[in-house]
Amino acid sequence: MPTLKLYGTPLSGHVHRVTLLLRMLNLDHQFIEAGAEFRQSPEFLRLNPFGQIPVLVDGDVVLGDSNAILVYLAKTYAPDSQWLPQSAVDAALLQQWLGKAAGEIRYGVASARLIKQFGTPEDYASALKVAARFLPQLEQHLQGRDFLVTAQATVADLACYTYVARAPEGGIALTAFPAINQWLQRIEALPGFIATPPLPLPDQINL
Numbered sequence: 681m682p683t684l685k686l687y688g689t690p691l692s693g694h695v696h697r698v699t700l701l702l703r704m705l706n707l708d709h710q711f712i713e714a715g716a717e718f719r720q721s722p723e724f725l726r727l728n729p730f731g732q733i734p735v736l737v738d739g740d741v742v743l744g745d746s747n748a749i750l751v752y753l754a755k756t757y758a759p760d761s762q763w764l765p766q767s768a769v770d771a772a773l774l775q776q777w778l779g780k781a782a783g784e785i786r787y788g789v790a791s792a793r794l795i796k797q798f799g800t801p802e803d804y805a806s807a808l809k810v811a812a813r814f815l816p817q818l819e820q821h822l823q824g825r826d827f828l829v830t831a832q833a834t835v836a837d838l839a840c841y842t843y844v845a846r847a848p849e850g851g852i853a854l855t856a857f858p859a860i861n862q863w864l865q866r867i868e869a870l871p872g873f874i875a876t877p878p879l880p881l882p883d884q885i886n887l
């Protein structure tokens with residue numbers, strides 16, 4: 681098997697979801713640090729013209745986009761496993777949650793963390809508004825469920841995990857969401873789980 685290469689940074693939630701699946705599938709890989717400057721280099725832009733991490737290199741296959749990489753890894757290295765359910769309905773629901781990861785989660789809790797921790801020029805009020813609508817919806821969905829799509833963790837859970845778990849690093853408290861907290865703990869108990877390095881917590885807002 682060719683050595684898998686993952687370009688990323690340890691603090692990126694998009695990269696972290698891929699790291700989680702690689703570890704949970706026991707796939708050896710080389711982690712290549714790709715900071716902001718390198719991401720603009722011709723060498724990196726040849727790998728991903730969007731200039732974003734993560735990028736996965738698997739032999740001749742070069743893929744950007746964290747959710748696309750999760751699907752590729754599960755289909756290639758764990759077909760017929762819990763990670764990518766096959767029924768039409770479950771596969772569709774999984775796509776729905778990957779969409780939430782790239783939509784409401786990216787522009788809500790993840791945006792708040794980018795602003796508070798890295799000074800990214802995004803709109804904090806808008807991030808809070810998106811999070812304030814989405815987190816109660818997620819809480820309601822998780823009431824009476826262990827995971828987002830099926831009774832076991834899928835790539836959708838990994839895609840949605842990191843930025844929700846790290847919402848307090850963006851100043852958004854999770855204390856009012858018991859079902860979300862239990863879901864986070866279930867993911868943290870999966871074999872191979874590793875956390876992102878913790879960042880200092882700013883003052884917390886209860887949504």
Ligand SMILES: N[C@@H](CCC(=O)N[C@@H](CS)C(=O)NCC(=O)O)C(=O)O
Nearest residue numbers: 692693694731732733734745746747
């Ligand atoms: N949709 C992409 C988003 C990835 C993303 O936003 N990555 C950030 C780091 S967390 C990045 O590379 N930002 C640099 C940029 O957008 O120029 C994915 O899921 O991989």
